[in-house]
Amino acid sequence: MSIASAPRPRERRRGRAKVVREAVAASPFVLPSLGLFSLFVFYPLVRSIWLGFHATDPFGRREVWVGIAQYRDVLTSSDFRYSLFVTGQFALYTVIGSTAIGLYLALLVHRRLPGILLFRTVYTSTVASSVAVSSVMWLLLLNPGVGVLNYLIGKGGLPTANWLTDPKWALVAIAMTTVWMNVGLATIVILAGLQNIPEQLYESARVDGARPWDQLLHVTLPALSPTLLFVSVVGVIFAFESFGQIDILTKGGPLNSTTVIVYSIYREAFLHYNVGLASAQAVVLFVIVLLLTGVQFLAAQRWVFYR
Amino acid sequence: MRRQKKLRRAAVRAAVSVPMYVLLVVSAAVILFPLYMTGVDSLQPISKLLTYPPDFWPEHPHWSNYRSAMTDIPMPRYMLNSLIMATVVTVGQILTSTLAAYAFSFMRFPFRNALFFIFLSTMMVPWEASIIPNFQIIQRLDWIDTYQGLTVPFLATAFGTFLLRQHFMTLPRELKDAADIDGYGDLRFLLRVVIPLSRAALATLAVFSFLQAWNQYLWPLLVTNDPNMRTVQIGIASLQDQEVQRTNVVLAGTVIALLPMLFLVIAFQRFLVRGLTAGAVKG
Numbered sequence: 001m002s003i004a005s006a007p008r009p010r011e012r013r014r015g016r017a018k019v020v021r022e023a024v025a026a027s028p029f030v031l032p033s034l035g036l037f038s039l040f041v042f043y044p045l046v047r048s049i050w051l052g053f054h055a056t057d058p059f060g061r062r063e064v065w066v067g068i069a070q071y072r073d074v075l076t077s078s079d080f081r082y083s084l085f086v087t088g089q090f091a092l093y094t095v096i097g098s099t100a101i102g103l104y105l106a107l108l109v110h111r112r113l114p115g116i117l118l119f120r121t122v123y124t125s126t127v128a129s130s131v132a133v134s135s136v137m138w139l140l141l142l143n144p145g146v147g148v149l150n151y152l153i154g155k156g157g158l159p160t161a162n163w164l165t166d167p168k169w170a171l172v173a174i175a176m177t178t179v180w181m182n183v184g185l186a187t188i189v190i191l192a193g194l195q196n197i198p199e200q201l202y203e204s205a206r207v208d209g210a211r212p213w214d215q216l217l218h219v220t221l222p223a224l225s226p227t228l229l230f231v232s233v234v235g236v237i238f239a240f241e242s243f244g245q246i247d248i249l250t251k252g253g254p255l256n257s258t259t260v261i262v263y264s265i266y267r268e269a270f271l272h273y274n275v276g277l278a279s280a281q282a283v284v285l286f287v288i289v290l291l292l293t294g295v296q297f298l299a300a301q302r303w304v305f306y307r
Numbered sequence: 308m309r310r311q312k313k314l315r316r317a318a319v320r321a322a323v324s325v326p327m328y329v330l331l332v333v334s335a336a337v338i339l340f341p342l343y344m345t346g347v348d349s350l351q352p353i354s355k356l357l358t359y360p361p362d363f364w365p366e367h368p369h370w371s372n373y374r375s376a377m378t379d380i381p382m383p384r385y386m387l388n389s390l391i392m393a394t395v396v397t398v399g400q401i402l403t404s405t406l407a408a409y410a411f412s413f414m415r416f417p418f419r420n421a422l423f424f425i426f427l428s429t430m431m432v433p434w435e436a437s438i439i440p441n442f443q444i445i446q447r448l449d450w451i452d453t454y455q456g457l458t459v460p461f462l463a464t465a466f467g468t469f470l471l472r473q474h475f476m477t478l479p480r481e482l483k484d485a486a487d488i489d490g491y492g493d494l495r496f497l498l499r500v501v502i503p504l505s506r507a508a509l510a511t512l513a514v515f516s517f518l519q520a521w522n523q524y525l526w527p528l529l530v531t532n533d534p535n536m537r538t539v540q541i542g543i544a545s546l547q548d549q550e551v552q553r554t555n556v557v558l559a560g561t562v563i564a565l566l567p568m569l570f571l572v573i574a575f576q577r578f579l580v581r582g583l584t585a586g587a588v589k590g
Contacts, residue, residue: 044437130522
């Protein structure tokens with residue numbers, strides 16, 4: 001084949017034909033996914049933004065263009081700000097809880113001891129438990145009258161609580177459920193991070209006479225910081241996307257103390273039929289998650305976020 | 308002499324390990340406690356569930372609760388719905404992402420990199436933020452209370468495409484050259500060469516897709532009203548709300564819903580870990 005010596009115009013035409021042929025060949029491979037993404041991700045995203053510019057009547061039928069008024073209302077309304085505050089608080093509790101416990105569990109099973117695989121399996125087993133299963137299980141433990149949690153707390157001489165009906169405790173109770181649910185995932189990722197730390201780092205620390213505690217503080221944790229950051233950001237994103245445990249345990253109450261953003265969107269759209277307002281809230285959620293993902297990408301390029 | 312030394316060292320190590328094992332066992336007990344209590348209460352008569360103090364051991368286990376879960380509440384139907392939904396989603400995701408990942412790693416075509424970036428960008432859109440228009444689409448298609456409504460929006464996955472592409476890129480380029488010389492088309496090369504070499508990556512994606520689909524909550528809650536179309540997650544959540552007098556039976560149902568996933572996670576732990584840490588690419 002002497003393509004190189006062929007006259008230029010013909011080569012270009014052949015090049016164009018080749019591009020078309022390549023595109024045709026690739027289409028059956030790429031189009032199924034691209035079509036589904038267009039219909040169920042990109043179009044809905046654009047339509048959410050569009051719906052946010054429209055007010056809906058109580059039956060969700062007529063749509064009236066209101067410009068950015070609805071977005072302004074969402075961002076200035078005390079209800080939505082409160083739900084942002086609740087979500088932030090929820091993110092704080094769950095991220096600190098699952099990262100700290102996940103780190104502790106991963107450190108426990110990091111060393112190769114006989115039988116350690118069994119413990120690894122146990123600690124990571126909660127990933128199997130769905131949000132519905134976990135919530136139903138915890139509902140039982142959290143029961144103020146006959147639940148085990150209050151029983152044990154009472155035995156310990158501490159004051160018991162009406163976990164799910166006291167505005168002071170409801171979010172904490174939901175956070176406990178969520179931490180239990182997510183801790184398996186955190187443990188898996190942190191353990192993988194621990195096992196990626198090169199052994200030489202520990203060796204040189206030992207040569208310098210570092211004791212186990214010093215090694216943890218000055219070798220393990222710094223080397224693990226990208227992993228911990230990754231786990232935390234993913235945890236924050238999970239918190240901002242939480243819904244099931246709230247729907248099952250508290251339905252946003254008491255006194256809106258557990259109305260996180262997604263629950264608020266769900267309530268506006270599917271219980272109050274205020275589709276426009278709910279869409280504006282959904283767009284705000286999208287922007288928040290986008291920013292968080294951006295932070296993720298920028299701060300830790302070693303780890304790539306995925307779902 | 309040497310053996311003695313060795314033995315002593317082993318003994319020392321074991322002694323040092325004792326507090327470690329105590330911590331391991333106590334932590335395992337704490338983690339498993341909610342599961343354990345659910346198991347205990349699923350075997351109790353309902354009267355025991357409503358009395359104080361709570362029991363930590365079922366004195367006379369009521370195994371009949373499990374039979375009731377399969378007959379008095381529609382657990383078999385819920386399980387079937389979940390099984391169909393999760394299977395369709397898993398098969399669909401594997402098909403679409405294998406094809407796309409193949410194109411992104413072995414084919415040359417215009418806008419390839421831009422398209423790959425567009426694929427990845429879908430991971431930044433939280434499903435919850437686009438749920439209203441998605442619901443409207445399903446409603447307009449008249450797909451409420453159908454398996455299409457439960458599954459079609461999830462048949463493509465950027466994560467799966469990314470995961471498989473990561474693996475396909477590690478396959479030697481010479482394979483493709485040899486296949487070209489042998490006159491293999493893309494589809495034949497994919498089926499005969501790439502897929503057989505990618506069983507582990509495909510298994511990872513399958514475990515992930517199935518677990519995620521089976522455990523979904525918000526979407527099946529929105530697109531199913533008919534009790535016969537409920538998935539197991541929606542089923543147990545609504546039953547524990549309505550059947551207060553049969554909480555023990557609902558808990559037996561909860562255990563039944565959890566067991567297949569627990570089995571999946573334990574049996575395919577290796578693949579699960581690989582998938583969860585797939586993002587950990589050293590730069």
